[in-house]
Amino acid sequence: MFITARTMRSPAVVRASRVAQAVLAIVFVVLALSEIGLAVNGIFLGSVLALGAVGITLVFGVMRFANIAHGDMMTMGAYVAFFLLVSVLPEHTGLGPFTFGFPLLIAIPVSMAAVAALAVGMDVLVFRRLRLRRANIVTIEIASLGLAIAIRGFVQMIWDTPVRYFPNEGRQHFSLPADISIAPNHLFVSGAALVLAIALHLLLTRTKQGKAMRATSDNADLARASGIDTDRVLLWTWGIAGALAGAAGVLLVIFNATSQLKPTMGFQLLVPLFAAVVVGGIGNPYGAFLGAMLIGISMEVSTAWALPTYKPAIAFTVMVIVLLFRPRGILGSKD
Amino acid sequence: MPLLDATGVRAGYGDTEILHGVDMRVDAGEIVTIIGPNGSGKSTMMKSIVGIVQASAGEISFDGRRIEALRADRRIPLGLCYVPQTENVFPTLTITENLEMGGFLRNDKLDGRIREMFELFPDLAEKRNAKAAALSGGQRQMMAVARALMLEPKLLLLDEPTAGLSPLLMGTVFQMIQNINATGVAILMVEHNAKKALAISHRGYVLAMGEVRMENTGPELAGDPQVGRLYLGNE
Numbered sequence: 297m298f299i300t301a302r303t304m305r306s307p308a309v310v311r312a313s314r315v316a317q318a319v320l321a322i323v324f325v326v327l328a329l330s331e332i333g334l335a336v337n338g339i340f341l342g343s344v345l346a347l348g349a350v351g352i353t354l355v356f357g358v359m360r361f362a363n364i365a366h367g368d369m370m371t372m373g374a375y376v377a378f379f380l381l382v383s384v385l386p387e388h389t390g391l392g393p394f395t396f397g398f399p400l401l402i403a404i405p406v407s408m409a410a411v412a413a414l415a416v417g418m419d420v421l422v423f424r425r426l427r428l429r430r431a432n433i434v435t436i437e438i439a440s441l442g443l444a445i446a447i448r449g450f451v452q453m454i455w456d457t458p459v460r461y462f463p464n465e466g467r468q469h470f471s472l473p474a475d476i477s478i479a480p481n482h483l484f485v486s487g488a489a490l491v492l493a494i495a496l497h498l499l500l501t502r503t504k505q506g507k508a509m510r511a512t513s514d515n516a517d518l519a520r521a522s523g524i525d526t527d528r529v530l531l532w533t534w535g536i537a538g539a540l541a542g543a544a545g546v547l548l549v550i551f552n553a554t555s556q557l558k559p560t561m562g563f564q565l566l567v568p569l570f571a572a573v574v575v576g577g578i579g580n581p582y583g584a585f586l587g588a589m590l591i592g593i594s595m596e597v598s599t600a601w602a603l604p605t606y607k608p609a610i611a612f613t614v615m616v617i618v619l620l621f622r623p624r625g626i627l628g629s630k631d
Numbered sequence: 632m633p634l635l636d637a638t639g640v641r642a643g644y645g646d647t648e649i650l651h652g653v654d655m656r657v658d659a660g661e662i663v664t665i666i667g668p669n670g671s672g673k674s675t676m677m678k679s680i681v682g683i684v685q686a687s688a689g690e691i692s693f694d695g696r697r698i699e700a701l702r703a704d705r706r707i708p709l710g711l712c713y714v715p716q717t718e719n720v721f722p723t724l725t726i727t728e729n730l731e732m733g734g735f736l737r738n739d740k741l742d743g744r745i746r747e748m749f750e751l752f753p754d755l756a757e758k759r760n761a762k763a764a765a766l767s768g769g770q771r772q773m774m775a776v777a778r779a780l781m782l783e784p785k786l787l788l789l790d791e792p793t794a795g796l797s798p799l800l801m802g803t804v805f806q807m808i809q810n811i812n813a814t815g816v817a818i819l820m821v822e823h824n825a826k827k828a829l830a831i832s833h834r835g836y837v838l839a840m841g842e843v844r845m846e847n848t849g850p851e852l853a854g855d856p857q858v859g860r861l862y863l864g865n866e
Contacts, residue, residue, distance in 0.1 A: 504731070504735070507724065507728055507731060507732060508732065508735060510721070510723060510724060510728075511721045511724060511728075511732045513723075514721040514722055514723050514724065515718055515720075515721055515722075517683055517715070517718075518715065518718065518719065518720075518721065519721075519732070520682075520683065520702075520703040520704050521681055521683060521703055521707065521712075521713045521715070522707065522732050522733055522735050522736075522778065523704050523707035523708055523735050523736040523782070524704060524732065524735050525704050526704070
């Protein structure tokens with residue numbers, strides 16, 4: 297057994313740490329309430345982050361590596377939807393209060409399926425081969441960085457110029473008391489993220505395959521010794537993470553006021569995504585959701601005092617502060 | 632015909648060979664104990680049988696079928712289940728979910744078998760919705776054994792089932808092993824409490840340096856002065 301700093305802590309230190317955590321939580325809530333409009337925006341941003349972060353954490357749970365290509369898988373989802381909206385589906389914008397039209401409702405599931413297939417393909421063609429050769433973690437990380445660059449390169453090759461937009465038309469924001477203004481699209485983004493999160497929760501807790509995913513994440517050797525085909529569990533996990541990344545990519549575009557797509561949009565989100573995963577407790581999907589909300593709100597609220605370009609730095613600062621008090625993240629297991 | 636028949640098994644980790652040609656057999660309905668000093672390859676032998684470690688040479692037959700080339704998840708359905716020494720439960724899953732995972736390969740409704748397990752281990756029934764991480768050492772061991780029994784195996788492999796338990800709980804676990812055996816399940820276990828384990832075993836093996844040094848009935852081995860010198864530390 298290792299003697300960790302935690303086991304050597306005296307009761308006084310533990311009490312002080314609890315007090316500090318409570319103070320930090322109060323500061324966070326007060327700051328969020330003082331800029332309630334920004335905090336609400338943060339929840340919307342958090343919803344998009346959550347879908348990406350949950351995918352990263354699921355893959356980490358069973359593969360024990362952080363997938364650097366996840367951001368670019370999101371980008372791919374956005375561009376698949378763009379292709380469908382512009383070239384395949386009928387033209388329509390302004391569905392109800394939203395800037396987009398009904399074809400987006402078809403494009404989202406198709407994008408999810410496409411990125412799920414991409415993710416499964418990545419595992420079969422690259423990661424499985426590395427596993428069979430017992431490649432070390434650095435090799436696997438570099439491979440995932442390589443895939444990230446390859447996906448982005450593919451997107452740039454086909455869609456780089458001119459600047460692309462989802463078909464959209466302008467819509468009024470909803471005005472609420474306390475200076476809160478909500479873009480209808482943001483409500484859609486949050487609603488869709490919530491539906492997907494609930495679906496994932498039901499999958500993980502109610503289905504045999506979902507429980508096998510959690511079991512494999514807990515202890516892969518024991519899962520195999522229980523007769524679970526862990527290779528199949530890995531493919532399922534990649535598929536689900538990919539589907540969530542596809543949805544996150546599409547939602548990221550309509551989250552943006554101009555509905556603009558950029559080949560780097562997913563990659564640029566990696567820092568807050570990883571921060572959310574770590575803050576929540578690596579490998580825990582519920583933690584990733586919580587972490588994404590915390591990071592999303594912190595990033596948006598910080599713009600009241602800091603330039604928006606500092607948002608990623610804020611995300612990492614929040615992560616460092618959380619780790620100082622809870623080294624395994626908010627919902628991370630103790631040992 | 633023995634239920635499990637291993638001959639000339641060689642296995643190890645990476646380039647390090649731990650087992651240098653081990654012969655071992657378990658007949659139907661037997662309790663067989665493997666004893667030996669630390670590092671003698673007891674756990675590696677268990678893992679080779681169950682397929683978590685692949686044997687590099689030798690033959691392993693189970694119930695008349697060669698299994699040494701099969702993956703672990705293909706060996707389990709044949710009727711052998713394994714309880715590792717540590718990390719033998721899924722900590723973030725509830726007790727019920729752990730049992731469901733134990734019965735992953737069953738196609739029927741699991742409820743009946745889960746109820747039987749709860750009757751066999753009433754402590755677990757009380758905590759059925761608790762996470763396995765919240766169990767005490769003894770309960771965790773019960774949980775691990777119950778998980779392995781979900782598939783109604785013909786052979787149960789137990790790696791140090793009493794490790795870390797109080798003497799009182801040890802007695803309970805050995806009693807449980809006898810009870811399970813009485814239902815017709817053969818048991819192959821690795822155990823540090825050699826004397827107690829051999830006392831309830833039909834046969835035993837002494838493993839040292841990756842080779843079988845002795846093989847005899849349980850009581851004979853327990854009383855053998857050479858075993859005392861080799862393994863039990865008696866002068």
